[in-house]
Amino acid sequence: MKTHFARIRTEIPGPKSRALLERKQKAVPVGAYHNVPVFIEKAENALLVDVDGNVFIDFAAGIGVLNVGHTHPRVVQAAAEQLSRFTHTCFHLTMYEPYVALAEALNQKIPGDFPKKTYFVNSGAEAVENAVKIARYVTGRPSIVAFEHGFHGRTLLGMSLTGKVMPYKKGFGPMAPEVYHMPLPYCYRCPVGRKNGRCCMADEDHISNYFATHVPAEQVAAIIFEPVLGEGGIIPMDAEFLQVVFDVAKKHGILIIADEIQTGWGRTGKWFAMEHFGRAADLTVTAKALGGGLPIAAVTGRAELMDRIHAGGIGSTYSGNPAACAAGLAAIRVMEENNLCERAGHIGRRVREKLTELQQRVPIIGDVRGMGAMTGVEFVLDPESRKPNPEAVKAIQKRCYERGLIVLKAGSFGNVIRLLMPLTIPDDILEEGLMIFEDAVLQDMP
Ligand SMILES: Cc1ncc(COP(=O)(O)O)c(C=O)c1O
Structure with a gap:
């Protein structure tokens, strides 16, 4: 599996995922929701490939499950x-x-x-x-x-x-x-x-x-x-x-x-x-x-x-x-x-360094926090009122997957993006994912 830019081959969802989505909507109740409208064909370490051949960097790890990466x-x-x-x-x-x-x-x-x-x-x-x-x-x-x-x-x-x-x-x-x-x-x-x-x-x-x-x-x-x-x-x-x-x-x-x-x-x-x-x-x-x-x-x-x-x-x-x-x-x-505990510490420090930098430029990022490779970015309407901004999170999550990055939502007010990448993620993929995230956040910024 190659790991470079330009890995999105179709619009998201692509034609095969759209067809499966139609079947899903008929066979599965709405309550069993999906965050990202694609169907996965294979996965390896920190990458997912969908049925249309689009490759995604995985910053969600199946909700914190794949600490050792996909299909180790x-x-x-x-x-x-x-x-x-x-x-x-x-x-x-x-x-x-x-x-x-x-x-x-x-x-x-x-x-x-x-x-x-x-x-x-x-x-x-x-x-x-x-x-x-x-x-x-x-x-x-x-x-x-x-x-x-x-x-x-x-x-x-x-x-x-x-x-x-x-x-x-x-x-x-x-x-x-x-x-x-x-x-x-x-x-x-x-x-x-x-x-x-x-x-x-x-x-x-x-x-x-x-x-x-x-x-x-x-x-x-x-x-x-x-x-x-x-x-x-x-x-x-x-x-x-x-x-x-x-x-x-x-x-x-x-x-x-x-x-x-x-x-x-x-x-x-x-x-x-x-x-x-x-x-x-x-x-x-x-x-x-x-x-x-x-x-x-x-x-x-x-x-x-x-x-x-x-x-x-x-x-x-x-x-x-x-x-x-x-x-x-x-x-x-x-x-x-593979000393993955140590690696989680390294990943977390790098992620929060990058996102704290981003926070300086983006007033709607109210807080960046976490422990090890468990990071939350809390979005607000403005730093003074700290009113939750779930709309921003929804839009950023969508822009992320359209660019090839999977991230999770969290927070009682739906206004936090949660990053839980596999601890085995290579540095270049981590950096690429962070760039996509930055790009997705900055899109609407003046
Ligand atoms: C802290 C915590 N407790 C319990 C659960 C429930 O686990 P499961 O979804 O395997 O039932 C989760 C799942 O996200 C969790 O994060």
Whole structure:
């Protein structure tokens, strides 16, 4: 696959994609939306090729899944070899080694200097549901605290925990009970303020007030959060605030669930984003990049908590599919051998350097932020009012794909562009993607 300019051969969508789009519209409901109106034929590392032969640089990585790039040969080979031996037995019926090997790898890599155990499910939302089940079981408490702007999936409990209404919650209620949302220290849109240079929300009284007005602390089983909010608009958790959350939780016997589904597996420059915060959650959920492109998710937690659940209390038919386990093990090896955590740090620094430069010239770029290769660009009507500008994001996303670059939208107000390129992206492709992005942003600028 060649990697140079002039890779768009047709208008976007091209004739073959348009024909498929027509079939899609007849066969698939509108709700199962697509961001980019093209159908993909093949993909390799950070490039996608559509059915009309147009080549796109991928700054979305299947929503943060392809950390090791598309169709990494080691991942494909591992999955294919496993598929040729057997495709499925159900681990809860007759077992297989790759499941255990992947659980061992997670127990070793997930932050926390204590014995851990892991089991697998099929999707991020399912992992979140399972972590909540475990927290409720072991504490005997019903309530869960999540954060405004957070995202935890689309199942009933996942969407109930989610703190973003559109498109995830509107019309789908009633939500699951005993879920409470705490305000988030979203510094660009700070709901409280700073005093003496310190986040005013990073205060024990502030959190205690929440328990006094929303739900009693002794009723709370767990607090769940993303170390860097993804869908909410790439908002890194305030480090001081998080320390206070951990301390208050410990005081009240509340468990901590870290949702590392988007931040995990090298994305933020460490294996897991919690390493940046120096604290370890009781339960950690991972998915997305875990399978190197195959669907698998995991719940990892303190062994003493995980072992409290009675035999047969957790699991599912397809959980820990053998090909996905083999692919996951291969993806971990690829990450280790290619120092992809370090590479994520390098990518992030370069992306934010370029975009902060761009921000100087573009008043509607309100904020550029992120951690490792996880970057958000927040668009506003003007820097003074900071009113969200989702229209600009919609237009820029379209101009990007028409020029051969795939980017994602995010943010509770739909006004953030989120960049999650594969960590294996070569420097020249990264630079080319950034140039396309700049060009797409500057088009309407006076
Ligand atoms: C932080 C976070 N949690 C949970 C989920 C849900 O994962 P899935 O789509 O695999 O159910 C996602 C997916 O985007 C996510 O980013």
